[in-house]
Amino acid sequence: MKYNKLLFVILISVLTLFIRSEEVDYNYTVIAEGLDRPWSLAVIDDRNIIFTELSGSLRQIKDGELLLAPVAGTPEVLFKGQGGMSGVVLDPDFQNNKVLYLAFSARDEGTRTNTLKVIRAVLSNNELKDIKEIYSAFPSRNTALHYGAKMVFMDDGTLLITNGDGFNYREKAQTLDNHFGKIVRINSDGSLPEDNPFSGNSNALPEIWSYGHRNPQGIINYQGNIYGLEHGPMGGDEINIIKPGNNYGWPAITYGKDYNGSIISPFTEMKGMEQPIKYWVPSIAPSGMMLYDKELFPEWTGSIFVSSMKPGSVRRLELEGNQIIEEHIIFDDLSRIRDIAFLPNGSILLATDGSGGEIIKVQPN
């Protein structure tokens, strides 16, 4: 009897330890506030961060302090619907060349249409110089939704740009003569790599890397694997492993329904179309993604983090190979989270959505 009690106490102690080992004690520090719809984060180092505001600004946190003046010389954007100053990514050699890339929606001159554009520019003090347009999505659209507009560099130095389906043009995501619902790959100067999967196909645009996407707003490169994150309609948000030439199915296969309640497609899988490694029904409105490979939060190392806006939280997804084996909801005491990144020291950055948005640093206690 005495031994049984001892065994019980030991068991409870071990269980408590185990549960505690899953708990992570952290705190939030607001490092920038009063922002106008912060949208995308790019980390230079532990104390220097660049981020976009959808309303049209590029802002800097320099030596840990938010610069009051936005970066000068940014292009004019179409700030409407989901459009505006969107993705920002640093050149792989940014420490030396100070080059960055901006994705934004822009009105076509003299028309009522608009499109997604990407520029390359040099950041000099708090000003953009040597601006060059390196990508313009084709064709233009008359809607201001579903731009995609996130970017990532591949290991070979080429740039992947996500393009949304423009909402009204969803069927075009399945044809290769346009950029709706595509991930495109270009060189950092805007030229075309010769080894794109459709470069020899006269019926396809040569920039296309993958197709059948809806509104991909997260893309990361981890050890050469490209993970794409996209918004579904009502349900059907997805994480995909992006490979050249693959068709990710939208809208021919989907786990979501249309906002008007109708069936977009009765199919969720089809030969020749890729399955996501993770999908959400109902939607979580995923906004940004990172793969945490730092040691500051050792329990989280190797997990994919997805920021979400419905409800505002972060989903930590445990990876085993390319399979997601468990999902944890964290940071759910903040508002809608628009983007997520980590600093070289392992702290996590969150950008909260909307006017009055904040950039929050998460550190262990």
Add this chain to the structure above:
Amino acid sequence: MIRTFFDLLLAALVVTILVVVVSTSSNLLWLSSLNMPIDFNLVTSTFLKDVVGMNFNSQIPLYLLISIPLILFLFCTKLISRKIWMNRTFPYVLAGGMSMLFLMIFLPFALDNLEPISGSRTNIGKLCMTICGCLGGYIYSLMQTSKGENEI
């Protein structure tokens, strides 16, 4: 008056079902063009799910969306045509078609060019939707005729 109101609601119901037919058909036809396996059972089940989904799981029920302009257009036509000595079938057909056309123009105008009814995004889709409205107007005129209100 109650009968007229009931007839208007019934006409709106018919148009709603026809619009779902067009929307579901256009969607399935497109999927079929991608060599997706579409069979009769799938058509039937998708149509029934769309009827339920578009009216009960939508942010704005389709029936409500269609009813408001259709009832307004048909009722106005009824009031105006009382003053004019003419056969009312054609004005009702026209009013039904116009109400759908109005809806397809008004919705994108109000929603920054978004077209929430996917079946109406193409010109053929818009034409089909307008014909649905015309049929609704025609059915309403038939119901009015059976009441003897449509006599010259």
